Amino acid sequence: MAPLQLEGSPKTPHVNFDPETGLLELKGRSIPENSIDFYKPLIDWIDKYGRSPQPKTALHMQLEYFNTSSSKCILDVFKKLEAIRAAGNEVTVLWHYEADDEDMLEAGEDYAGIINVPFRMIQIAEVDDN
Amino acid sequence: MLDRIHDLYDELERQRVMLSFKGSLTEDLITALLGLVERKMLAIEPDARARKRVFNVVTECLQNLYHHNAHLKLADGQAVQTTDPHGVVMIAHADSGYSVLTGNFMAAGDVDRLKTHLDKINTLGPDKLRDLYRDTLADGQFSPHGGGGLGMIDIARKSGGKLEYGFVPYDKDNAFFSLNVNVTP
Numbered sequence: 001m002a003p004l005q006l007e008g009s010p011k012t013p014h015v016n017f018d019p020e021t022g023l024l025e026l027k028g029r030s031i032p033e034n035s036i037d038f039y040k041p042l043i044d045w046i047d048k049y050g051r052s053p054q055p056k057t058a059l060h061m062q063l064e065y066f067n068t069s070s071s072k073c074i075l076d077v078f079k080k081l082e083a084i085r086a087a088g089n090e091v092t093v094l095w096h097y098e099a100d101d102e103d104m105l106e107a108g109e110d111y112a113g114i115i116n117v118p119f120r121m122i123q124i125a126e127v128d129d130n
Numbered sequence: 131m132l133d134r135i136h137d138l139y140d141e142l143e144r145q146r147v148m149l150s151f152k153g154s155l156t157e158d159l160i161t162a163l164l165g166l167v168e169r170k171m172l173a174i175e176p177d178a179r180a181r182k183r184v185f186n187v188v189t190e191c192l193q194n195l196y197h198h199n200a201h202l203k204l205a206d207g208q209a210v211q212t213t214d215p216h217g218v219v220m221i222a223h224a225d226s227g228y229s230v231l232t233g234n235f236m237a238a239g240d241v242d243r244l245k246t247h248l249d250k251i252n253t254l255g256p257d258k259l260r261d262l263y264r265d266t267l268a269d270g271q272f273s274p275h276g277g278g279g280l281g282m283i284d285i286a287r288k289s290g291g292k293l294e295y296g297f298v299p300y301d302k303d304n305a306f307f308s309l310n311v312n313v314t315p
Contacts, residue, residue, distance in 0.1 A: 011161060031164075033196060065185065068280035068284045071280055101178070103186075126178055
């Protein structure tokens with residue numbers, strides 16, 4: 001299957017899903033008005049990937065901002081990963097948050113409390129977006 | 131009108147308004163407004179967490195305005211239909227923090243539900259708000275735009291204070307909703 005690669009925009013994250021390595025990456029900001037439109041292809045891709053996944057899948061989440069319209073879509077992404085893990089594969093979510101961004105750390109913890117996939121919280125230096 | 135420009139300027143200055151907009155809202159315009167807010171915050175606010183919280187609150191408020199909008203504006207005191215969502219937003223910088231003020235027409239039939247929701251949120255402290263957020267997130271219910279009732283909870287969490295709101299009944303179908311969110315880092 002083909003990788004899924006999307007350039008980031010002021011309202012949507014950079015996406016790089018690689019089926020050969022099992023490395024999935026979502027990076028930037030996720031604040032579109034209609035998140036369902038943006039996330040549907042991502043969720044469909046993971047659904048398809050889940051039919052013959054790599055033994056190890058890692059999703060790197062490195063979001064600077066996400067809106068509540070994205071929150072439930074992101075949960076749906078995690079639910080797809082939960083199903084891949086339930087089928088006996090190793091799945092990890094690596095939740096990157098900027099130092100001092102306690103809100104983003106809490107958001108990761110909230111997902112980790114809902115989803116049955118191991119989360120690793122990774123503190124990164126503050127991103128200079130100037 | 132000409133002699134009122136000074137008064138308007140004076141009033142905006144007194145209220146320490148750093149950005150104000152009234153009119154039709156499109157997705158592109160929201161992107162542009164958010165870009166302005168982000169640059170302005172970077173220039174005036176040294177605390178990264180405060181900058182993020184204000185940006186988050188403005189994003190949610192503008193998107194609420196965009197999605198929950200009766201597509202009406204006032205013309206000579208009468209509510210008339212508009213093509214795009216219509217509303218007003220002001221962001222003010224006070225000594226204690228930032229105020230994000232929004233106003234728009236909404237369906238009168240939704241007022242009671244929104245009021246109940248806001249009153250409930252205003253009774254909750256930070257931990258209970260987090261629980262409510264997590265429970266609402268986990269319940270699997272999607273609203274048409276994806277938020278599923280998380281918007282106001284998130285706004286309250288990022289605000290750190292109570293949500294100040296008001297409704298002005300307009301006609302049998304519509305009411306004007308005003309919201310003031312104080313972000314006090």
